[in-house]
Amino acid sequence: MQTSLRGTCRTIGLRSAAFVLVTAAATLAACTTNPAPGLPSAGASLNQTQPSGPSRWELVRWQQADGTLRDIPHGDNGQPIIFEFNDGIDAAQGTVSGTSGCNRFTGSYGKTDTGIRFDRVAGTRMACPPPRMELESALLKAMETSFVTVGTQPSAGSTGRQIIWKTASGDLLQFVEREGVGRRGARMDAGGVEKTVYIDSQRVECPGVGKMMCYRWRESPDAAWQLWYGPIEGLDFEQGVSYKLRVREYQVPNPPADASAIRWQLLNVESRTRAQ
Numbered sequence: 001m002q003t004s005l006r007g008t009c010r011t012i013g014l015r016s017a018a019f020v021l022v023t024a025a026a027t028l029a030a031c032t033t034n035p036a037p038g039l040p041s042a043g044a045s046l047n048q049t050q051p052s053g054p055s056r057w058e059l060v061r062w063q064q065a066d067g068t069l070r071d072i073p074h075g076d077n078g079q080p081i082i083f084e085f086n087d088g089i090d091a092a093q094g095t096v097s098g099t100s101g102c103n104r105f106t107g108s109y110g111k112t113d114t115g116i117r118f119d120r121v122a123g124t125r126m127a128c129p130p131p132r133m134e135l136e137s138a139l140l141k142a143m144e145t146s147f148v149t150v151g152t153q154p155s156a157g158s159t160g161r162q163i164i165w166k167t168a169s170g171d172l173l174q175f176v177e178r179e180g181v182g183r184r185g186a187r188m189d190a191g192g193v194e195k196t197v198y199i200d201s202q203r204v205e206c207p208g209v210g211k212m213m214c215y216r217w218r219e220s221p222d223a224a225w226q227l228w229y230g231p232i233e234g235l236d237f238e239q240g241v242s243y244k245l246r247v248r249e250y251q252v253p254n255p256p257a258d259a260s261a262i263r264w265q266l267l268n269v270e271s272r273t274r275a276q
Contacts, residue, residue: 055088057163057175059139065170070138073101073131081139083175085109089163101136102128104236107143115165117146142167192248194267199232200225201242201275234266244270 059081062070072081081101087094093110100123107121121143127133147165150172154161161177200216206227215228215237232247246268251261 055085056178057083057085057089058178059083059173060176061172061174062135063172063174070135070171071131072135073129081135082178089177100139102126102132103136105140112146115147115149118143142169142171142173147173192250192265194246194248195219196270197245197247197264198223199228199235199237199243199245201240201273203237203239228264230263232264232266235269238272240275242273242275244272246270 059072062072064070080099082098083096084098085091085094085096093108095106096109096118097104097106099105103124103126105121105123108119110117110119121140123140128136145168147167149163150166151164152162163175165173165175167173197217197219198221203213203215204227206214206229215232216225217228218225232245235243235245237243245266247264248267250263250265
């Protein structure tokens with residue numbers, strides 16, 4: 001796939017396997033900030049296989065305007081930065097929610113001629129370690145102004161669709177579509193195994209690559225507690241409340257060192273009980 005840029009800027013080739021962001025950043029830095037007529041935009045279809053309904057995107061790379069890469073730390077239990085678009089990324093407008101590095105956020109989104117904008121973004125106010133708080137602050141600040149789409153890719157073999165957005169400060173954010181919509185009531189992926197799990201009312205510190213907070217879970221009310229290192233996609237966990245959940249369990253191929261090899265996607269909250 002190729003992205004054309006205005007004036008003396010040369011065409012950027014994007015490998016089928018991944019985006020060449022370093023080349024893109026160098027070229028964009030030399031270009032005018034006015035978008036080129038042929039520049040791929042969020043209005044251009046990514047040829048998604050599901051034409052409507054939620055889609056889930058993970059921030060996998062952040063290249064700053066000077067060409068350096070920004071570290072993207074994962075959350076306490078391995079969750080990445082996720083944007084969940086209720087009507088899909090190709091919809092003209094809708095609502096968006098997800099995780100911004102430390103907290104969960106909600107807001108709205110809408111198409112522009114050159115990309116996408118986010119409005120009325122609000123989030124929870126949990127404190128996290130400085131690297132995650134700094135990243136979250138930078139991301140939320142960037143979302144105050146529109147993003148320009150500078151590259152899209154329908155798919156890359158086993159990798160989902162990809163998109164690169166340029167922020168007002170010149171940073172390049174690369175997102176990859178992920179399986180699972182991560183929200184209750186939405187269409188679930190085929191496959192996986194359904195199971196019932198019981199979640200304790202408090203998360204606990206658990207060993208890992210770094211300091212982590214894990215759920216405690218068990219398969220029946222009288223079974224021993226076990227640690228759950230991964231996220232529970234779609235669960236708005238409330239401290240002090242225990243849950244009985246119906247989930248779909250998936251195996252994760254080649255998970256990161258600090259993430260779980262199993263993924264849980266929420267199907268239904270069977271019950272919730274506030275601890276005495």
